[in-house]
Amino acid sequence: MAGGVHEARAGGSRPRRRRPRRVLMFPLPFQGHINPMLQLGDALHARGLAVTVLHARLNAPDPARHPEFRFVPVPDGVPAHVAARGNVIDIIEAMNAAMEADGSGPVRAVLESVVADVEQPPAACIVFDANLLAVPRAASAVGLRTLVLRTASAACLGCFMAYPMLHQKGYLPPQESDLYMPVKELPPLRVRDLFYSTWSDHKKMRDLLARANEAMENSSGVVINTLDALEKPELERIREQLHVPIVLAPGPLHKLCSSKSTSSHSTLDHQDHSCIRWLDKQPSESVLYVSFGSLASLDSDEFSEVAWGLANSGHPFLWVVRADSVRGSDGPAALPDGFEAAVHGRGKVIRWAPQQEVLAHPAVGGFWTHSGWNSTLESVSEGVPMMCRPQFADQMMNARYVVDTWGVGLELEGELQRGGVEMAIRKLMKGRDGEEMRGRAKELKKIVADCLEARGTSQVATDKLVNYILSL
Numbered sequence: 001m002a003g004g005v006h007e008a009r010a011g012g013s014r015p016r017r018r019r020p021r022r023v024l025m026f027p028l029p030f031q032g033h034i035n036p037m038l039q040l041g042d043a044l045h046a047r048g049l050a051v052t053v054l055h056a057r058l059n060a061p062d063p064a065r066h067p068e069f070r071f072v073p074v075p076d077g078v079p080a081h082v083a084a085r086g087n088v089i090d091i092i093e094a095m096n097a098a099m100e101a102d103g104s105g106p107v108r109a110v111l112e113s114v115v116a117d118v119e120q121p122p123a124a125c126i127v128f129d130a131n132l133l134a135v136p137r138a139a140s141a142v143g144l145r146t147l148v149l150r151t152a153s154a155a156c157l158g159c160f161m162a163y164p165m166l167h168q169k170g171y172l173p174p175q176e177s178d179l180y181m182p183v184k185e186l187p188p189l190r191v192r193d194l195f196y197s198t199w200s201d202h203k204k205m206r207d208l209l210a211r212a213n214e215a216m217e218n219s220s221g222v223v224i225n226t227l228d229a230l231e232k233p234e235l236e237r238i239r240e241q242l243h244v245p246i247v248l249a250p251g252p253l254h255k256l257c258s259s260k261s262t263s264s265h266s267t268l269d270h271q272d273h274s275c276i277r278w279l280d281k282q283p284s285e286s287v288l289y290v291s292f293g294s295l296a297s298l299d300s301d302e303f304s305e306v307a308w309g310l311a312n313s314g315h316p317f318l319w320v321v322r323a324d325s326v327r328g329s330d331g332p333a334a335l336p337d338g339f340e341a342a343v344h345g346r347g348k349v350i351r352w353a354p355q356q357e358v359l360a361h362p363a364v365g366g367f368w369t370h371s372g373w374n375s376t377l378e379s380v381s382e383g384v385p386m387m388c389r390p391q392f393a394d395q396m397m398n399a400r401y402v403v404d405t406w407g408v409g410l411e412l413e414g415e416l417q418r419g420g421v422e423m424a425i426r427k428l429m430k431g432r433d434g435e436e437m438r439g440r441a442k443e444l445k446k447i448v449a450d451c452l453e454a455r456g457t458s459q460v461a462t463d464k465l466v467n468y469i470l471s472l
């Protein structure tokens with residue numbers, strides 16, 4: 001509904017009654033970016049704003065699952081072979097090249113027609129992912145204000161903002177000998193935790209980040225999918241350094257969002273709900289849930305070590321193996337010979353999980369994760385301790401916070417070998433350290449739940465955001 005009366009559901013200052021308004025939203029076309037954008041859209045919609053979602057054709061969301069939104073495709077210009085290779089930086093680069101052509105013409109044309117739609121309430125602003133470099137120019141051409149949604153942590157944004165300093169002081173690009181050196185300007189990070197790409201041309205990434213930062217600095221406000229209780233000093237630093245009218249932290253957005261199909265939306269695969277019935281039969285807190293998100297993969301040796309580590313640990317486990325989980329394999333990932341017989345009745349392997357439901361299930365006692373930010377937030381929100389195996393992008397710094405700042409997990413470092421996997425699983429699921437992590441994870445769950453209460457910081461931030469949008 002795009003109702004005419006704007007009343008906050010909960011929280012601090014109530015949005016004033018004004019004429020109905022509409023928010024346009026434009027996510028980057030990856031699972032970990034689309035989900036939080038739609039979740040924020042849901043929260044805004046529930047507070048009376050109409051929402052139109054612009055989206056690339058790549059990983060396009062299914063409009064049938066979100067009848068509350070309007071969807072408008074934008075030509076993304078990503079060649080099929082680039083999309084198939086799956087290199088995130090290359091995909092973003094191809095998309096930006098196509099969308100920025102002709103003075104951001106392709107995006108401007110879509111915005112013009114969306115803004116001109118008189119059947120919809122007038123557009124107040126566009127909330128976009130700062131990596132979509134064509135948006136600011138196109139939005140300015142049609143007189144629309146921009147807000148940026150950051151789908152990673154505040155620590156990650158702080159790292160991006162510090163990128164010039166990190167290069168100037170020689171932290172980046174990282175030298176092998178410095179990997180464990182603390183970055184004193186960004187505690188608790190060490191050099192190896194910084195956002196840095198080894199598989200993509202670093203200069204390309206640095207240029208992209210510089211332009212994304214510029215888009216953010218010129219925006220009318222920034223929304224970060226985090227919460228004050230988790231990242232207070234990081235948010236304070238950003239608020240001091242970033243000169244935009246408003247910086248808000250209404251996360252975790254999947255919990256703020258009221259629609260189940262939006263909070264756990266998936267563009268990639270069908271969620272296999274049979275795992276919930278399987279979890280129902282397992283003892284409380286006995287199961288290790290294993291998933292490396294939507295993009296991270298393993299080579300075939302690592303895959304085999306993970307499989308045998310799980311098998312040898314003796315613990316029940318639920319393991320998400322995507323069709324593309326093994327790098328360089330021609331077909332879908334094949335489990336090692338003898339594995340299924342070895343774990344019969346104790347292990348379940350599925351292609352894609354209803355992850356939020358899984359993490360909320362009482363049978364789940366631990367999460368072996370690649371430390372993507374959404375997975376981290378989802379685990380923290382359900383009080384599940386983590387075994388972290390970060391691979392790239394912001395995953396190393398997320399793991400650092402899980403282990404060192406919040407004390408709700410351990411990191412599995414070094415070469416992946418079945419013996420190490422087995423020991424780490426035992427430590428997390430049975431050991432005394434694991435018990436302590438589980439205790440702290442439960443405390444953190446309570447803190448997150450408090451933020452989502454009627455006067456909690458996340459609700460207040462959302463109300464502020466709605467008031468701000470209505471004032472634009």
Ligand code: UDP
Nearest residue numbers: 032293294295320352353355372373374375
């Ligand atoms: N996810 C899911 N089912 C799975 C694995 C992942 O629904 O089997 C969801 C998960 O809940 C999260 C997202 O995919 O919301 C992954 O985002 P994250 O930031 O953790 O990692 P990325 O995929 O971006 O590396």
